[in-house]
Amino acid sequence: MPLTVRPIAAHDLDEIRAELDTHWHSNEIWSLGRCHQADALPGFIAEIDGAFAGLVTINLDPGAWQCEVITLSSRSPQHGVGGALLAAAEEFARAHDCGRIYLTTTNDNTHAIRFYQRRGWQFAALHKGIVDRVRKVIPEIPLLGFDGIQVRDEIEFERWLA
Numbered sequence: 001m002p003l004t005v006r007p008i009a010a011h012d013l014d015e016i017r018a019e020l021d022t023h024w025h026s027n028e029i030w031s032l033g034r035c036h037q038a039d040a041l042p043g044f045i046a047e048i049d050g051a052f053a054g055l056v057t058i059n060l061d062p063g064a065w066q067c068e069v070i071t072l073s074s075r076s077p078q079h080g081v082g083g084a085l086l087a088a089a090e091e092f093a094r095a096h097d098c099g100r101i102y103l104t105t106t107n108d109n110t111h112a113i114r115f116y117q118r119r120g121w122q123f124a125a126l127h128k129g130i131v132d133r134v135r136k137v138i139p140e141i142p143l144l145g146f147d148g149i150q151v152r153d154e155i156e157f158e159r160w161l162a
C-alpha cells in the first residue's frame with residue numbers, strides 16, 4: 001500500500017472540508033483562543049493508493065519564526081499516515097526557517113497525547129480552562145470528548161528545530 005504525502009492543492013477543498021467536518025464539525029478551528037479558518041491554510045494530504053487518507057493544516061505565526069499545526073487527522077489509522085503528515089509539517093517548518101513548531105490538543109485526547117510524545121514532541125504548556133472560556137463564546141463546542149472526558153483544557157506540545 002504506497003503511502004504518499006503532497007502539499008494541499010486547490011482541487012482538494014471539498015475533501016478537506018469533509019475531513020475537518022468529520023473530526024471538528026467545522027472549518028473554523030479554535031486553538032489558544034484564536035480561530036483559524038482551517039480550509040484556507042497550507043498543509044499536506046496523505047494518500048494511500050491515490051485515495052485521500054489524511055490531512056495536516058499549518059499556520060505560520062506572524063514573523064514566521066514559528067508555526068502551529070492546526071489540524072492533524074488520519075482516515076486510515078495505524079498505517080503510518082499520522083506520522084508521515086506530522087513529519088511533513090516539521091519539514092514545512094524547517095523549509096520556512098521556523099525555529100519552533102507547536103500544536104495543542106485537548107485534555108480528553110489521550111491517544112494524541114501519547115502519539116505526539118512517541119514522536120519526540122514535548123509538553124510546552126497547560127492552558128487550563130481555555131476551552132471552557134472559548135465555549136462561552138462558541139457554545140457549539142462539545143462538552144464531552146473522547147472516553148466521555150469533559151473537554152476543558154488545551155495541552156501545548158512543541159518541537160524545537162534549530
Ligand SMILES: CC(C)(COP(=O)(O)OP(=O)(O)OC[C@H]1O[C@@H](n2cnc3c(N)ncnc32)[C@H](O)[C@@H]1OP(=O)(O)O)[C@@H](O)C(=O)NCCC(=O)NCCS
Nearest residue numbers: 072073074076077078079080081082083084105112115118
Ligand atoms: C492521532 C492520529 C492523527 C494518528 O494517526 P495514525 O494514522 O493512526 O498515525 P500512525 O499510523 O502514524 O501511528 C499510529 C500507530 O500506528 C503504528 N503504525 C504505523 N504504521 C503501521 C503499520 N503499517 N502497521 C501497523 N502499525 C503501524 C505506529 O507505530 C503508531 O503507533 P505508536 O504511536 O505506538 O508508534 C489519528 O488517531 C487521528 O486522526 N485522530 C483523530 C483526530 C485527532 O485527534 N487529531 C489530533 C488532535 S490535534
